[in-house]
Amino acid sequence: MEKYDVIFLGGGSGGYVGAIRAADLGKKVCVIEERDLGGTCLNRGCIPTKALLKSAEIYSSIKEGHIFGIKVDSFGYDVNGIYGWKENVVKKLVTGIEYLFKARKITLKKGKGKILDNTTVEVETKEGKELIKGDNIVIATGSEPAIIPSFKIDGVNVLTSDDALRLREIPKDILIVGAGAIGIEFANFYNAFDTKVTIVEMMPQVVPTLKDRKIATLLQRILNKKGIEIKTGAKIENIEVKDGKVYSTLSTGETIESEKVLVSIGRKLNSDNIGLENVGINTEKGRIVVDEFLRTNVDNIYAIGDVIGGLLLAHKAMKEGEVVAEIIAGEEKKMDYRVLPWAIFSTPEIAVCGLTEEEAKKQGMEVLVGEFPFTANGKAVTMNATDGLVKVVARKEDKVLIGAQIVGPEASVMIAELALAIKNNLTLDDVADTIHTHPTLPEAIMEAVKVPLGSVLHIALRR
Structure with a gap:
């Protein structure tokens, strides 16, 4: 019977990242995945939808070309080409993960995993069933679309x-x-x-x-x-x-x-039929219960990603994968969800991090709020993408940033600056005093933090 330091049930965002990190920390790793590596995000979620949205963006740009003085007399779209582009993107990234696994000597078993006891996992493949042993087991089975x-x-x-x-x-x-x-x-x-x-x-x-x-x-x-x-x-x-x-x-x-x-x-968490009952792992409404160290009530069994609930985000699962690998390797780590940005890739995009104004007030905080519209941002005007705004929230007592919301072009990129600021307890002044390149969209962040300071330049404040 094969023996591993860590067995990951699932090769999605959390599982594959956790496996790579564990291997880099010197662990012998096995990943059990029934479908393609990358899980929902790479194969049926984040990545394919963004590939489709890129095609939509280009088509929309051609339709709006006249606004920029560009004339296109005849154009159309090829559905097979659009979906072919999506499939090529997915294939390229899946192949990339497979390469990373081989480079790190991570064992991939194509099949369905089921926990038999706290160190034994049954793998059901096309060829039949086999048993493998692991000192640690990480459940990363993800979620599926909810069906009524x-x-x-x-x-x-x-x-x-x-x-x-x-x-x-x-x-x-x-x-x-x-x-x-x-x-x-x-x-x-x-x-x-x-x-x-x-x-x-x-x-x-x-x-x-x-x-x-x-x-x-x-x-x-x-x-x-x-x-x-x-x-x-x-x-x-x-x-x-x-x-x-x-x-x-x-x-x-x-x-x-x-x-x-x-x-x-919404989505259904994949906690059924994976053997949780065999080891008595605690669940709540399908969610596997874990502590701040991502450990279940069974000491050497952990869980990460969608199956533990919370916001079902690929980057949350990825971070959990890194952290669980480091914990298993003996590092003093735990999960910190205080700063967890997320985005929706609509047109314009939406991005959020930290507390909203309302949430902060419910926690008894006095807050300072700054809003800056993209109509007053030079780069957004050049892009004809002026819908939306940047909103920042800070504690009044010390001006420390605690939250941000953006609706506008490239919001998913811009939120990273604010996530970094919130994580490192930066103040409104810290961001306001940082010179931002002109003309760029992030200048809207610089201007938004200046609003409650009374020093904003490109909109008129009520005095």
Whole structure:
């Protein structure tokens, strides 16, 4: 029976990064993965959607070329080419991870893993079953799209996000159930190719995880301006497919007809059928319970990524993978979630880090708030991308930055500066006194932090 220092159940964002880090720290590592390395993010989530959105961005730029004095007399799109680009990107990155595994002598077993006891894992492959031993086991089994049976998901007319990534057509109209990250990104993709998009969200705002209502309202207004219809505070009561059309009945009594329905209502954590009951690992509503050291109630078994709940983010899982490898290697580490930026890659993008104004006030803090619109940012004007703003939140007592929200061009990139500032307890003055290159989008951050200091230059403050 083969013996390893660490066995990872799952080769997704957390599993593959954890495996690489553990190998670099001198551990003999095995990864068990039933599908392709990279998991949901690389194969069915973050990466393929961004590849599709890049195609949409280029197509939109051509349509808007006249604004910049560029005339294109004839243009179109090739659906097979768009999806072929997406598949090439995914293949290239998966191949890259496979190379990194070989370079570090990480053993990859293609199959389904099941824990039999605290050191034994059964691997079910196409060739049969085998047993392997591990001093430590890390569960990194991820999540899958949540499915409601009454929605009658068939993969043809009624789709999950996985199905949408395999679709080789651009529908004339689509109804998207759920206005979270997945729903918003697909809405932007289809809207770029002139699909009539309707989003139905049961919560009172788009992106329910966006705690700043003002930012959510701004985003909804921008999406509406793009022609995306949004119905908040409404549930889907029934979905029926008739003669190739989908009829969705809302709780308001309205019925919407569309070619396709995309169901993006969240994700189910993959904690079933992996042997948790064999070792008595504690779970709560499908979430594996871990402590700040990512350890379950069984000392040598850890869990990381989506399967432990919280925000289901690839970069969160990656950091957990690094940390768990370092803990297993004997380093004094623990997970710190205080600074966890996240983004939605819509047009414009949304990015968030730290506390919102409302969250800080609920914690009893007095705060200073600065907002700066992209309409006053020179680079954004040159890009014709002036929708949105930068908002920063700081403690009043010491001016230390504690949160930021951005809606605007390249928000996902810009949030990194603010995440670094929040993590290192920088103040409004620290960021304001840092010279920012001109003309660039991050100047909007510099200006936003100057607002509560009373030194902002490119907007007029009320005195």
